Amino acid sequence: MSKIYNSIIETIGNTPIIKLNSIPEKSIHEFYVKLEYFNPGGSVKDRIAVALIEGAEKRGDLKPGGTIVEATSGNTGLGLAFVAASKGYKCIFVMPDKISEEKRAILAAFGAKVLITPTAVAPTDPRYYVNVAKNIADNTKNCFYANQYHNIDNRERHYKTTGPEIWQQMDGKLDIFVAGAGTGGTISGVGRFLKEKNPNIKIVCADPVGSILYDLFYHKKIVDPPAGYKVEGVGEDFLPENVELQYMDDFVKVTDKESFLMTRELIQKESLCVGPSSAMSLVGAIKYSEKIKEKKKFLVVLPDSGKAYLSKVYSNKWMIDNGFLTEKEVGQVFNKVDDYQNYYKEIGI
Numbered sequence: 372m373s374k375i376y377n378s379i380i381e382t383i384g385n386t387p388i389i390k391l392n393s394i395p396e397k398s399i400h401e402f403y404v405k406l407e408y409f410n411p412g413g414s415v416k417d418r419i420a421v422a423l424i425e426g427a428e429k430r431g432d433l434k435p436g437g438t439i440v441e442a443t444s445g446n447t448g449l450g451l452a453f454v455a456a457s458k459g460y461k462c463i464f465v466m467p468d469k470i471s472e473e474k475r476a477i478l479a480a481f482g483a484k485v486l487i488t489p490t491a492v493a494p495t496d497p498r499y500y501v502n503v504a505k506n507i508a509d510n511t512k513n514c515f516y517a518n519q520y521h522n523i524d525n526r527e528r529h530y531k532t533t534g535p536e537i538w539q540q541m542d543g544k545l546d547i548f549v550a551g552a553g554t555g556g557t558i559s560g561v562g563r564f565l566k567e568k569n570p571n572i573k574i575v576c577a578d579p580v581g582s583i584l585y586d587l588f589y590h591k592k593i594v595d596p597p598a599g600y601k602v603e604g605v606g607e608d609f610l611p612e613n614v615e616l617q618y619m620d621d622f623v624k625v626t627d628k629e630s631f632l633m634t635r636e637l638i639q640k641e642s643l644c645v646g647p648s649s650a651m652s653l654v655g656a657i658k659y660s661e662k663i664k665e666k667k668k669f670l671v672v673l674p675d676s677g678k679a680y681l682s683k684v685y686s687n688k689w690m691i692d693n694g695f696l697t698e699k700e701v702g703q704v705f706n707k708v709d710d711y712q713n714y715y716k717e718i719g720i
């Protein structure tokens with residue numbers, strides 16, 4: 372049956388779920404993953420971009436010709452730029468300097484203004500990317516500050532669409548839902564929906580080592596001060612409004628190294644070219660599954676595509692420079708013009 376969409380925006384959502392066949396190598400459990408990179412902008416954030424913009428239009432916060440300002444690690448910016456372009460809005464994005472070049476370039480391609488701030492500053496510092504975005508929004512006319520962290524249109528969209536989609540696709544048969552939390556919109560919105568359908572479904576948050584969310588869940592206060600980590604888009608050094616800890620049952624800590632190695636394993640063994648936060652959630656799911664003795668069905672959200680990270684996790688040099696792989700592990704890398712001759716030698720031509 373053919374279906375013609377009225378605009379690219381209508382193609383957001385209804386992303387596929389697939390079963391993993393090779394990862395983990397041995398387990399009594401079943402692992403399913405929801406592929407959010409099938410969204411037209413390449414990530415789960417397309418979903419909330421529409422929600423934030425439509426919510427602002429309804430409330431009269433965004434008027435024709437207006438400007439959308441956001442603090443973003445990239446994907447929300449792309450989703451917003453995507454929706455804004457088709458609706459005639461301008462965009463200004465503020466992002467920390469750890470964000471990959473590819474993510475900055477694509478935003479600029481949509482015509483957005485991209486402003487970079489230092490990553491290693493405290494949330495109280497005026498240079499912190501969220502503070503810079505707020506400052507710009509306060510000083511720009513006809514401007515809407517999308518505020519993905521605290522604007523609850525974010526988690527509501529996941530409650531109304533992502534949650535029901537998962538329930539329907541899994542036919543109501545899942546035991547454990549695992550996701551990371553950046554703004555917290557995905558895990559909180561989906562978590563609330565699934566708990567309402569079946570309170571026995573466990574909601575597990577995978578959290579990077581260095582994020583404070585794990586401590587806030589377990590200790591109701593920060594025990595280990597926030598520390599830097601390299602996985603993008605997940606974990607926090609503050610508590611966003613969209614994080615609803617009451618819908619979560621457990622937290623699992625995951626290191627950068629575990630996340631980056633799993634990112635590479637996913638493309639090589641499952642043909643899934645996803646970003647490191649996807650791999651982080653899967654590592655979290657596998658660690659959690661190791662404590663469970665009866666067979667369970669896990670569903671893990673994979674938030675974005677790996678194409679935005681070619682210069683990072685998919686670069687051997689970057690992996691070696693950051694201590695995630697050794698030269699010996701990477702093996703011979705051919706990348707010069709006459710490399711085919713080296714390869715000829717290797718195979719005896």
Ligand SMILES: Cc1ncc(COP(=O)(O)O)c(C=O)c1O
Pocket residue numbers: 415444445446447551552553554555556557558603604605646648649674675
């Ligand atoms: C790459 C990536 N993964 C995961 C997430 C987390 O999703 P959420 O903001 O819904 O918690 C984000 C959010 O910024 C992200 O950019």
